[in-house]
Amino acid sequence: MGLAHRILIVDDEPNIVISLEYLLKKEGFDISVATDGEAALARAAEVRPDLILLDVMMPKKSGFEVCEALRGDATLADLKIVMLTAKGRETEVTKGLALGANAYITKPFSTKELVAKIKSLLE
Amino acid sequence: MNAKLRFILAAGVLGLLMVGPFLVTALLLYVDAKDAEREAFAQFLVPRLPLGGFMTVMGFVLGVVLLRSLFQQYVHGLSSMAETLHLMLGANRNFRVTPEGPPEIRELARAANDLAQQRNELLDDVEAQIGEAKATVEEEKNRLAALMSELAMGVVVCNLDGRILLYNSRARLQFKALAQGPTSMSGGALIGLGRSIFSILERGQITHSLENIQQRLRRGSAEPTANFITTTRSGQLLRAQMAPVLARSAAGEEGATPAEAAGAAAAEAQVTGYVLTIENITRNFEREAERDQALQTLTDGNRAALGNIRAAVETLLDSPEMDGPTRERFMRVISDEASSMSTRLDATMNRFADSLKTRWPLEDVLAVDILTAAARRIEDRLKLPIKNEELDASLWMRVDSFALIQAITFLAARLQDHYEIRELRLRLAQEGKFVFVDLIWSGTTVSSETLYTWELEPMTVGSETSPLTLRDVIDRHGAEIWYQREKAAHRAFFRIVLPAAATPEVVAAGPAQHLHSDSRPEYYDFDLFAARDAEGAGIDLDRRLSELAYSVFDTETTGLQPSQGDEIIQVGAVRIVNNRLLRQEIFDQIVDPGIRLKPEGIPIHGITEAMVRGQPRLDIVLPAFHEFCSETVLVAHNAAFDMRFFQLKEEKLGVKFSQPVLDTLLLSAVIHPNQESHKLEMIAERLGINVIGRHTALGDAFVTGEVFLKMIPLLADMGILTLRQALDAAQKTYFARIKY
Numbered sequence: 001m002g003l004a005h006r007i008l009i010v011d012d013e014p015n016i017v018i019s020l021e022y023l024l025k026k027e028g029f030d031i032s033v034a035t036d037g038e039a040a041l042a043r044a045a046e047v048r049p050d051l052i053l054l055d056v057m058m059p060k061k062s063g064f065e066v067c068e069a070l071r072g073d074a075t076l077a078d079l080k081i082v083m084l085t086a087k088g089r090e091t092e093v094t095k096g097l098a099l100g101a102n103a104y105i106t107k108p109f110s111t112k113e114l115v116a117k118i119k120s121l122l123e
Numbered sequence: 124m125n126a127k128l129r130f131i132l133a134a135g136v137l138g139l140l141m142v143g144p145f146l147v148t149a150l151l152l153y154v155d156a157k158d159a160e161r162e163a164f165a166q167f168l169v170p171r172l173p174l175g176g177f178m179t180v181m182g183f184v185l186g187v188v189l190l191r192s193l194f195q196q197y198v199h200g201l202s203s204m205a206e207t208l209h210l211m212l213g214a215n216r217n218f219r220v221t222p223e224g225p226p227e228i229r230e231l232a233r234a235a236n237d238l239a240q241q242r243n244e245l246l247d248d249v250e251a252q253i254g255e256a257k258a259t260v261e262e263e264k265n266r267l268a269a270l271m272s273e274l275a276m277g278v279v280v281c282n283l284d285g286r287i288l289l290y291n292s293r294a295r296l297q298f299k300a301l302a303q304g305p306t307s308m309s310g311g312a313l314i315g316l317g318r319s320i321f322s323i324l325e326r327g328q329i330t331h332s333l334e335n336i337q338q339r340l341r342r343g344s345a346e347p348t349a350n351f352i353t354t355t356r357s358g359q360l361l362r363a364q365m366a367p368v369l370a371r372s373a374a375g376e377e378g379a380t381p382a383e384a385a386g387a388a389a390a391e392a393q394v395t396g397y398v399l400t401i402e403n404i405t406r407n408f409e410r411e412a413e414r415d416q417a418l419q420t421l422t423d424g425n426r427a428a429l430g431n432i433r434a435a436v437e438t439l440l441d442s443p444e445m446d447g448p449t450r451e452r453f454m455r456v457i458s459d460e461a462s463s464m465s466t467r468l469d470a471t472m473n474r475f476a477d478s479l480k481t482r483w484p485l486e487d488v489l490a491v492d493i494l495t496a497a498a499r500r501i502e503d504r505l506k507l508p509i510k511n512e513e514l515d516a517s518l519w520m521r522v523d524s525f526a527l528i529q530a531i532t533f534l535a536a537r538l539q540d541h542y543e544i545r546e547l548r549l550r551l552a553q554e555g556k557f558v559f560v561d562l563i564w565s566g567t568t569v570s571s572e573t574l575y576t577w578e579l580e581p582m583t584v585g586s587e588t589s590p591l592t593l594r595d596v597i598d599r600h601g602a603e604i605w606y607q608r609e610k611a612a613h614r615a616f617f618r619i620v621l622p623a624a625a626t627p628e629v630v631a632a633g634p635a636q637h638l639h640s641d642s643r644p645e646y647y648d649f650d651l652f653a654a655r656d657a658e659g660a661g662i663d664l665d666r667r668l669s670e671l672a673y674s675v676f677d678t679e680t681t682g683l684q685p686s687q688g689d690e691i692i693q694v695g696a697v698r699i700v701n702n703r704l705l706r707q708e709i710f711d712q713i714v715d716p717g718i719r720l721k722p723e724g725i726p727i728h729g730i731t732e733a734m735v736r737g738q739p740r741l742d743i744v745l746p747a748f749h750e751f752c753s754e755t756v757l758v759a760h761n762a763a764f765d766m767r768f769f770q771l772k773e774e775k776l777g778v779k780f781s782q783p784v785l786d787t788l789l790l791s792a793v794i795h796p797n798q799e800s801h802k803l804e805m806i807a808e809r810l811g812i813n814v815i816g817r818h819t820a821l822g823d824a825f826v827t828g829e830v831f832l833k834m835i836p837l838l839a840d841m842g843i844l845t846l847r848q849a850l851d852a853a854q855k856t857y858f859a860r861i862k863y
Contacts, residue, residue, distance in 0.1 A: 013427065013431065015431040015435070015456045015459065015460060016427070016430060016431045016434055018435070018452065018453070018456060019431065019434035019435045019437075019438045019453070019456070020434065022438050022442070022449070022453075023434070023437075023438050023441075026441075026442065064605075065571070065572075065575075068571050084430075086423050086424075086426040086427035086430065087423050087426070089601065089603075090556070090557075091557070091601060091602055091603035091620050091622075092603060094554075094557065094603065094620055095603040095605050095620070098605060098607060098618070099605060106426070107426045107427055107429065107430030108426060108429040108430035108432070108433040108434075109430060109433070109434075110433070110437070111433070111434050111437040111438060111441070112437070
């Protein structure tokens with residue numbers, strides 16, 4: 001394994017960010033954090049992550065909008081997007097996937113499964 | 124006029140007869156005589172001429188007096204008797220000719236009275252028989268009425284023009300509760316026989332539901348009804364169910380086979396009106412929305428908190444190596460989230476407790492039907508050509524069809540306005556539990572931001588605005604919408620994902636079954652079913668008087684001089700629809716004139732200072748009265764007087780009574796030009812109407828209304844059938860009276 005994979009966590013709730021950050025650091029990923037949609041786009045351009053964990057409900061720009069913007073950027077073609085949401089509606093899942101998300105995970109989720117999913121996407 | 128001319132002619136002839144022979148004789152003698160004789164004749168005659176002249180004039184005057192009395196007795200007496208006879212024939216058959224004048228006339232009068240008596244007996248006999256037959260029908264009608272009034276739901280029956288043919292008291296109450304401000308004066312807002320349902324419910328919604336029903340009928344559906352939710356002007360939510368009223372005879376008359384009767388054309392021809400059952404669900408809906416919200420805070424709110432806890436706990440378990448301070452931070456997260464969850468749970472449970480279960484009713488419909496209807500609407504309103512791509516005709520979805528079609532039309536309108544698309548393609552597909560509705564166009568690309576903006580705007584198409592936003596409609600369906608591009612095909616589309624419905628509606632086996640109108644009472648033969656409006660027109664002057672709707676009104680005022688500051692203190696009105704005085708549909712309001720009442724007026728109108736205090740002013744009452752009278756002809760006794768009061772206020776209050784006005788005083792002069800009095804009570808007496816409760820505005824309006832109803836057949840006898848003819852005739856007598 002060469003350089004560690006870079007993961008950008010985008011969520012406005014510090015209480016989830018703390019767990020995700022600790023967990024993924026422990027797994028050996030290079031972690032950066034953004035707490036709203038606009039910051040997420042700026043961070044993504046800066047650190048060029050391999051994967052983004054993207055919350056849907058956020059101030060300024062929703063996760064859907066961030067997802068579309070990222071997918072519109074040709075230089076980020078290899079970026080994997082995992083959307084996290086606190087809403088369980090299936091139509092939303094369909095929308096997220098249609099807009100280019102690679103996976104869509106509903107809260108509450110199992111940390112083990114989340115890590116497994118991230119790893120499988122980054123293989 | 125004619126009689127007068129003849130009288131003058133007769134007097135002339137009398138004059139000639141008296142003077143003529145003498146003059147001719149004198150002339151002949153004069154010609155025959157010699158000069159001396161002529162001289163002597165002249166000498167004899169000239170001094171005596173004044174006496175002769177005097178005698179002749181006296182004789183002539185005597186003759187004229189005699190002639191006049193003969194004329195009075197025979198000619199005038201006869202024509203007055205003829206009027207009375209016509210009256211007996213038409214309006215009041217108990218009226219009798221008073222035998223007066225010379226014996227021949229008296230004899231004639233007695234003979235006529237005897238004939239009338241005989242006719243009365245015959246008519247009574249016939250009436251008794253008809254009455255018996257009617258009684259049974261009436262009983263059945265009453266039973267229906269009782270049934271309707273017992274219903275806990277509002278029921279309104281309309282014809283295809285949206286005219287109300289029947290309503291029950293519950294519906295009246297419901298709409299009364301809806302009425303804002305002044306309309307409540309008319310004791311039930313705008314619900315009334317012959318009135319338009321569209322003043323209460325949205326026209327588009329009704330039309331759409333009717334179309335749905337007709338589509339169902341064509342498919343032979345077992346339950347050709349439609350449901351919808353609508354918002355009234357006052358923001359109340361009504362849930363309505365519409366069932367068609369079907370004409371039983373249509374298929375039979377055409378001699379069509381049952382198969383043909385089930386065909387599209389027959390189905391369309393059969394619907395003659397509809398029954399609406401209406402329920403005010405505003406309160407329920409508010410509860411429902413609250414409940415939804417509660418549920419949402421419970422699930423979505425706790426989802427995030429639970430997610431945070433779970434992640435923290437799992438991290439803690441997996442990380443025995445974690446140092447003390449970090450461990451402490453994780454514990455705090457768990458503690459925080461757990462306590463916030465408890466608080467949220469308590470709060471939501473409290474609110475949830477008194478929320479009742481109601482649902483926004485979504486209907487199961489064939490998806491293709493919605494798209495077809497939407498396509499028709501878009502082509503109709505926007506003139507935008509629609510092409511269909513793959514349409515899976517077997518898909519059912521669960522929707523509020525009216526709102527969804529509005530949403531699709533709205534998107535099409537926006538695309539046309541902002542991106543000038545030339546055509547729109549519709550696609551329908553299923554994926555798992557969802558139905559995809561795609562609106563596809565080629566060329567121009569749209570940004571997702573644009574769609575986000577559109578989602579939050581109220582849906583407007585042309586002049587039609589919906590209170591809902593696209594987002595509301597999407598949320599209501601539990602649906603989603605997004606923008607996507609098909610790069611290869613140079614096309615883009617909006618995709619609406621809707622929940623699919625699993626159970627298609629039961630289709631009836633034969634056409635006969637859907638005619639459950641068969642079991643409906645036969646006495647649903649409301650005459651208004653057949654009545655058709657001229658589309659969008661106001662009052663048609665060439666309609667028959669008996670077919671029009673009227674507002675018969677009267678006012679009480681502080682005095683007789685509006686221009687000198689006299690004011691209206693009471694307005695009363697009653698409606699006439701289809702030749703019936705509707706005693707339930709009234710307007711009755713005392714008005715605070717803002718000035719002191721004149722003591723001399725109080726005994727006349729019986730309204731005291733105490734009664735006007737606290738009553739609304741004319742600026743509230745007149746607009747309400749104006750609304751009450753909309754689409755009807757105004758009728759009043761001595762209407763010019765009341766109209767003067769209105770006209771003086773028109774500009775200030777911004778209400779104009781522009782509809783035609785009929786005056787029973789002038790009409791009475793048209794019908795009985797030879798009667799001396801055209802006072803309301805005299806006319807009422809002539810026409811055999813019992814006068815009770817006069818000299819309140821409403822009481823007088825009732826009397827005027829009954830008088831007017833009696834006048835319609837009398838006018839018809841004179842060849843005055845239409846409103847235009849009546850207005851013309853009244854105007855002529857008006858000018859005739861002005862001349863005097």
